[in-house]
Amino acid sequence: MFDPSGPYADIRQEVAKLCRQFPGDYWQALDREAAYPTTFVNALTEAGYLAALIPEEYGGAGLPLPAAAASMEEIQLQGCNGAACHAQMYIMGALLRHGSTGQKARYLPGIASGEARLQAFGVTEPTSGTDTSALRTVARRDGDRYIVSGQKIWTSRAEHSDLMLLLARTTPKDKVTKKTDGLSVFLLDMRAAKQDGLTIKPIRTMMNHSTTEVFFDDVPVPAENLIGEEGKGFRYILSGMNAERVLIAAECIGDAKWFIRKAADYAKERTVFDRPIGQNQGIQFPIAKSYASMRAAELMVHKAAALFEAGELCGEEANMAKMLAADAAWEAANMCVQTHGGFGFAEEYDIERKFRETKLYQVAPISTNLILSYIAEHVLDLPRSY
Numbered sequence: 260m261f262d263p264s265g266p267y268a269d270i271r272q273e274v275a276k277l278c279r280q281f282p283g284d285y286w287q288a289l290d291r292e293a294a295y296p297t298t299f300v301n302a303l304t305e306a307g308y309l310a311a312l313i314p315e316e317y318g319g320a321g322l323p324l325p326a327a328a329a330s331m332e333e334i335q336l337q338g339c340n341g342a343a344c345h346a347q348m349y350i351m352g353a354l355l356r357h358g359s360t361g362q363k364a365r366y367l368p369g370i371a372s373g374e375a376r377l378q379a380f381g382v383t384e385p386t387s388g389t390d391t392s393a394l395r396t397v398a399r400r401d402g403d404r405y406i407v408s409g410q411k412i413w414t415s416r417a418e419h420s421d422l423m424l425l426l427a428r429t430t431p432k433d434k435v436t437k438k439t440d441g442l443s444v445f446l447l448d449m450r451a452a453k454q455d456g457l458t459i460k461p462i463r464t465m466m467n468h469s470t471t472e473v474f475f476d477d478v479p480v481p482a483e484n485l486i487g488e489e490g491k492g493f494r495y496i497l498s499g500m501n502a503e504r505v506l507i508a509a510e511c512i513g514d515a516k517w518f519i520r521k522a523a524d525y526a527k528e529r530t531v532f533d534r535p536i537g538q539n540q541g542i543q544f545p546i547a548k549s550y551a552s553m554r555a556a557e558l559m560v561h562k563a564a565a566l567f568e569a570g571e572l573c574g575e576e577a578n579m580a581k582m583l584a585a586d587a588a589w590e591a592a593n594m595c596v597q598t599h600g601g602f603g604f605a606e607e608y609d610i611e612r613k614f615r616e617t618k619l620y621q622v623a624p625i626s627t628n629l630i631l632s633y634i635a636e637h638v639l640d641l642p643r644s645y
């Protein structure tokens with residue numbers, strides 16, 4: 260149903276083979292227990308996929324973003340959940356582009372081998388929400404270290420990560436001309452920090468996502484762990500966002516394909532009123548519509564990934580790709596439940612689990628409203644609303 264001979268077919272086939280070791284019942288058991296898919300993440304690490312974007316000189320695969328996106332799409336298409344580890348790919352960008360040679364030499368080989376996991380991204384806070392410039396966590400310089408105090412929320416995978424990319428304010432908001440200035444990025448070693456003021460508290464959510472609240476009670480961070488220049492952290496985080504959008508969008512395309520395949524297969528085989536339900540256009544059309552929406556979104560994902568790889572401006576395309584792909588996945592999820600009738604709600608069909616998982620991408624890592632706002636203001640030149 261989906262052409263396996265397209266770009267990066269070899270990667271897709273290998274990822275699919277690995278994913279077949281982790282069928283639905285593996286994910287169902289984890290979901291029930293709200294447990295982390297350690298075996299799955301270890302298998303991906305050992306096969307080198309989580310080091311896809313790390314240059315070869317540091318022990319990674321040195322692959323381009325479209326290849327990494329193809330691997331993430333395939334994970335979702337096989338019914339697995341890349342959310343357990345996708346952050347390592349997109350967080351990496353800040354270290355790769357803005358880290359010093361010393362920082363890269365110190366951390367990247369360990370991350371590439373799986374010895375150190377860089378899975379936690381500490382940006383969102385309870386009171387700031389989408390307005391990142393309003394974050395309140397502060398890092399105060401104290402000799403050759405910074406002292407961090409504050410709180411993050413929705414820091415996913417913090418319990419399963421050794422390192423965190425942390426955004427904190429180093430200059431008070433009232434002392435900078437632009438509110439996005441005065442924020443700095445740190446590579447925080449959570450193994451040390453847990454012994455010195457860092458507390459992690461899990462948050463249970465409607466899907467199994469290993470997300471947490473993180474509290475910083477005067478946590479010391481060596482000054483050498485500051486990424487780039489002090490006060491310029493917001494732009495470092497922004498520079499990684501297009502890659503993040505593309506990777507998440509590719510995951511959403513994988514989800515959409517999974518729902519469409521599942522629905523089409525079921526519609527052919529389920530017989531009611533002495534004929535397959537897929538013979539009814541009331542069942543056929545939503546599947547066909549989902550397929551068309553997914554294919555259109557997929558084109559935008561490929562376009563955004565190609566522009567990113569060519570080093571061209573791609574904010575517009577990356578944002579549109581993320582929104583269109585997330586919408587296509589959500590439309591397909593809804594359609595798939597409807598196609599399955601009552602069985603769509605049964606755990607063993609995996610549909611209700613994937614339905615809950617894919618809903619997230621309407622909100623995180625950026626919500627649909629904020630993408631529309633970006634397009635309105637930055638592409639269509641409409642007046643700023645905030």
Ligand SMILES: Cc1cc2nc3c(=O)[nH]c(=O)nc-3n(C[C@H](O)[C@H](O)[C@H](O)COP(=O)(O)OP(=O)(O)OC[C@H]3O[C@@H](n4cnc5c(N)ncnc54)[C@H](O)[C@@H]3O)c2cc1C
Binds near residue numbers: 644
């Ligand atoms: C499961 C999960 C995992 C996450 N993982 C991470 C992570 O690892 N690291 C991290 O830093 N963050 C993470 N997040 C946070 C995520 O990025 C935020 O939830 C998201 O950016 C939205 O922020 P918020 O929840 O505070 O919503 P709010 O900012 O409070 O917004 C609420 C609603 O209002 C809308 N809204 C707000 N302002 C405007 C406006 N000006 N115009 C129109 N609509 C507006 C939003 O679109 C949204 O629909 C995660 C979130 C979840 C739920």
